[in-house]
Amino acid sequence: MPIALAAPSMAAQTLGGVTDEIGVIRVPKGAPITIGGYWVISGPDTALGTDSMRGAKVAFADHGNKIAGHPINFVVEDDQCNAEGGQTAATKLASNPAIVIVLGPACSSAATPAAPILWQAGIADIGTASSAPSLTAPDRKPGYDGFLRTIPSDLGQGKADANWLYNKLGARSVVAVHDGSPYAQQLAAVMAKNFQELGGKVLSTEAVAPTDVDMHPVLTRIATEKPDAVYMPIFVAAAAQMLRQSKEVPGLEKTTFIGGGSLMAPEFIQAAGPSIVGFRIAYPDVSPSAMGKTYPKMVEEYKKMFGEAPISGYHGNAYDAAVIAINAIEKVAKTGPDGATYIGKKALRDAAFASKFDGVSGPIACGEHGDCATFHPAVYEFTSSDPSTFKIGTNPKQIYP
Amino acid sequence: MSGAVLPARQSMTLRQILHRITFVDVALWSLRILVLVVVIGGTIGTLIKSRYGSAQWVDFIVFGVTIGSIYAQVALGYTMVYGVLRLINFAHGDIMMTGAFAGYFVATGYDRSGFLASNPVTAILITMLVSVIVSTSIALIVERIAYRPFRHVRGFAPLISAIGASFFLEQTFRGLFGSSVKSYPDLHWVNPNLNVLGYNIPKMDLVVIGAAIVSMAVLYVVVNHTKMGTAIRAVSEDKEAAALMGIDVNKVVIFTFTLGGVMAGIAGVLYAFVFKQVYFYMGFTPGVKAFGAAVLGGIGNVPGAMVGGICLGLFESVGPSLFFDGIGITAPYQLRDLIAFTLLIMVLIFRPNGLFGERLAKERA
Numbered sequence: 001m002p003i004a005l006a007a008p009s010m011a012a013q014t015l016g017g018v019t020d021e022i023g024v025i026r027v028p029k030g031a032p033i034t035i036g037g038y039w040v041i042s043g044p045d046t047a048l049g050t051d052s053m054r055g056a057k058v059a060f061a062d063h064g065n066k067i068a069g070h071p072i073n074f075v076v077e078d079d080q081c082n083a084e085g086g087q088t089a090a091t092k093l094a095s096n097p098a099i100v101i102v103l104g105p106a107c108s109s110a111a112t113p114a115a116p117i118l119w120q121a122g123i124a125d126i127g128t129a130s131s132a133p134s135l136t137a138p139d140r141k142p143g144y145d146g147f148l149r150t151i152p153s154d155l156g157q158g159k160a161d162a163n164w165l166y167n168k169l170g171a172r173s174v175v176a177v178h179d180g181s182p183y184a185q186q187l188a189a190v191m192a193k194n195f196q197e198l199g200g201k202v203l204s205t206e207a208v209a210p211t212d213v214d215m216h217p218v219l220t221r222i223a224t225e226k227p228d229a230v231y232m233p234i235f236v237a238a239a240a241q242m243l244r245q246s247k248e249v250p251g252l253e254k255t256t257f258i259g260g261g262s263l264m265a266p267e268f269i270q271a272a273g274p275s276i277v278g279f280r281i282a283y284p285d286v287s288p289s290a291m292g293k294t295y296p297k298m299v300e301e302y303k304k305m306f307g308e309a310p311i312s313g314y315h316g317n318a319y320d321a322a323v324i325a326i327n328a329i330e331k332v333a334k335t336g337p338d339g340a341t342y343i344g345k346k347a348l349r350d351a352a353f354a355s356k357f358d359g360v361s362g363p364i365a366c367g368e369h370g371d372c373a374t375f376h377p378a379v380y381e382f383t384s385s386d387p388s389t390f391k392i393g394t395n396p397k398q399i400y401p
Numbered sequence: 402m403s404g405a406v407l408p409a410r411q412s413m414t415l416r417q418i419l420h421r422i423t424f425v426d427v428a429l430w431s432l433r434i435l436v437l438v439v440v441i442g443g444t445i446g447t448l449i450k451s452r453y454g455s456a457q458w459v460d461f462i463v464f465g466v467t468i469g470s471i472y473a474q475v476a477l478g479y480t481m482v483y484g485v486l487r488l489i490n491f492a493h494g495d496i497m498m499t500g501a502f503a504g505y506f507v508a509t510g511y512d513r514s515g516f517l518a519s520n521p522v523t524a525i526l527i528t529m530l531v532s533v534i535v536s537t538s539i540a541l542i543v544e545r546i547a548y549r550p551f552r553h554v555r556g557f558a559p560l561i562s563a564i565g566a567s568f569f570l571e572q573t574f575r576g577l578f579g580s581s582v583k584s585y586p587d588l589h590w591v592n593p594n595l596n597v598l599g600y601n602i603p604k605m606d607l608v609v610i611g612a613a614i615v616s617m618a619v620l621y622v623v624v625n626h627t628k629m630g631t632a633i634r635a636v637s638e639d640k641e642a643a644a645l646m647g648i649d650v651n652k653v654v655i656f657t658f659t660l661g662g663v664m665a666g667i668a669g670v671l672y673a674f675v676f677k678q679v680y681f682y683m684g685f686t687p688g689v690k691a692f693g694a695a696v697l698g699g700i701g702n703v704p705g706a707m708v709g710g711i712c713l714g715l716f717e718s719v720g721p722s723l724f725f726d727g728i729g730i731t732a733p734y735q736l737r738d739l740i741a742f743t744l745l746i747m748v749l750i751f752r753p754n755g756l757f758g759e760r761l762a763k764e765r766a
Contacts, residue, residue, distance in 0.1 A: 042580045043580050043581075043682075044580070044581055044582040044680065046580060046581065180735060204731065204732075205731060206732045206734060207732035207734060207735035208735065209735060209738075211686055212734075213676040213678065213683075213686075214468045214676065214717075214718070216464040216718075217460075217464055217717075217718045217719075217721065217722065217734060217737075220457050220460045220464070221453075221457075221721075221722055221734070223457075224452055224453060224454075224457060237678065237680070240582060240584070240678060241676065241677075245676075245677075248603060250456075250601065267581040270581055270583060270584055271581070271582035271583070271584055271678055272584065273585075273586070273587065274587060
């Protein structure tokens with residue numbers, strides 16, 4: 001259902017017989033349709049973004065690399081999983097007049113500044129692993145009206161994590177650690193709120209910087225509180241330092257450390273070394289039984305295309321994001337009298353928000369604020385410190401449910 | 402009569418004084434008072450709360466001195482080069498990274514073969530040797546290619562070249578070895594801690610602190626009590642005059658970069674064995690902090706770099722708990738850089754040449 005939107009800085013336009021409130025894109029006959037993408041494809045969190053990018057490429061291949069009779073031109077920018085990178089990537093994509101729609105990112109830190117820049121240019125953006133609740137909150141700012149996502153909001157993840165910590169692990173006291181990123185900060189806050197509602201005690205919330213290397217002081221501080229668990233949904237480099245150095249700080253021997261979805265990557269095994277064995281991360285359930293019916297087939301195609309098993313867990317979400325984009329473009333694209341294809345930007349945004357289908361990551365049904373995915377919680381435990389053994393389900397193995 | 406004149410004079414003086422007070426003076430004094438209130442109030446509050454026992458304070462101090470020792474070793478390289486060339490060698494942190502990377506391949510090889518577990522001291526020494534060879538070679542190559550052409554150029558060109566060299570090294574290593582974080586092996590000590598006066602101190606931390614003290618002592622002796630040291634001091638005083646006295650300036654500069662490269666190589670391996678990760682960007686933050694440490698101690702001054710590094714490390718480690726816990730600031734560790742750099746600013750406000758003063762500042766003045 002179309003909703004009243006804050007208009008981007010673009011005027012209504014009529015082109016090739018198509019009229020749209022915020023502009024029309026013309027794709028000449030035989031020319032490619034350009035789809036943008038932005039993910040973290042460098043640095044310690046590369047696997048998060050590369051896995052998503054590959055998921056989208058598999059979806060394009062499944063559609064014969066064509067949309068509405070046009071070949072696909074996929075333009076990907078690196079957002080480096082931070083706000084500055086997201087802003088730069090979005091600015092580059094927004095300045096390209098051929099971009100029809102954008103996929104990504106994996107990181108909420110990048111999505112937070114990027115989505116409004118894209119929507120200002122009238123470009124809808126489908127997030128693939130950026131899960132911070134604020135991005136699709138009912139009171140989100142008008143700049144986010146063009147943002148939707150195929151990853152569930154962390155409102156569900158935080159609640160499920162609190163439930164697992166309290167009811168399954170038996171933790172009664174917890175320290176939450178974030179790194180100031182929207183993802184980590186909001187997820188830690190949601191978990192803490194739910195943990196307290198269950199009757200648990202949140203001893204403190206600590207913060208580290210993603211580039212911190214000396215975690216000894218903050219771990220010593222945490223050790224004085226004697227928590228049952230430390231909940232740290234932070235990123236690879238800092239999480240690996242926390243985990244390794246926790247073994248050297250007295251007072252944390254009985255404390256369970258648990259991480260978040262940002263750590264589902266072979267890079268984390270490489271960074272954490274032997275201390276990773278037994279470490280657990282809370283993550284959406286990506287076992288074949290929890291995913292869509294077509295997921296196993298998609299994984300086989302992924303392996304065939306890239307010569308290895310998925311390197312993280314968000315390829316299915318990205319595949320579905322690409323399907324939303326393809327279906328929405330095909331729904332609104334019109335052929336003009338000159339044989340060119342015309343796509344209304346607002347119409348495309350509305351078509352994407354109206355998506356409903358059985359995706360490879362599960363049922364996809366987008367709400368008015370852009371949440372399209374269904375959440376199934378799970379907890380995984382690493383079993384080996386050899387990065388080559390990384391395989392979701394084996395290392396780390398699923399221990400819940 | 403005189404009684405009536407005196408208050409008028411005093412009033413004039415007061416007015417003159419008030420007239421001379423600028424906005425900057427007010428801001429600086431406000432900053433000093435604010436810092437003092439936070440430091441004193443926070444410390445009293447933290448001690449009253451008694452959250453930390455003596456074991457935790459000892460841990461904070463040891464962790465601080467350890468990371469401070471690494472900053473100090475990197476700062477020694479900055480300070481030596483600055484002393485001789487008046488050049489801020491921004492690539493120095495990245496030269497440390499190159500050594501740490503070279504050491505990574507040796508250390509992981511030894512770990513896989515079991516040599517690191519059976520002969521940890523020999524394995525560390527060989528790792529360090531490889532690291533020193535690589536970092537020194539790269540330091541000399543950088544000097545030859547990126548700095549020497551600008552040696553007689555005034556202005557910002559040498560600085561820009563140094564920044565360019567820094568990016569070049571980072572991106573080259575990223576291209577060669579990937580952008581992921583690599584894990585250094587653990588040292589398999591039978592007992593990783595040493596009991597000192599009832600407190601457990603990690604042995605590796607003691608190695609790092611000891612290595613920094615030895616490095617500084619050796620550098621101090623080299624600079625102050627050897628022929629080459631005399632030449633270094635002469636060149637840093639006046640290059641042209643030193644050349645006229647028969648000193649080979651080129652040789653002195655090469656020797657200085659060699660010393661800096663050696664320090665960076667040792668620091669890189671120690672850093673990696675303590676913090677256990679290497680990646681292409683790892684030199685940037687310690688490099689910036691070590692530069693801060695060199696400035697804090699008095700750039701160009703060898704003992705100053707050492708003291709500056711340890712002060713910076715200590716404030717980073719102890720500061721958040723000591724100053725911020727007591728005034729109820731949550732998650733104080735995210736403010737550790739604020740504490741470190743506020744310290745730097747405060748010291749420079751009172752002592753613009755750093756704690757020990759720039760080595761040649763007094764003589765030049």
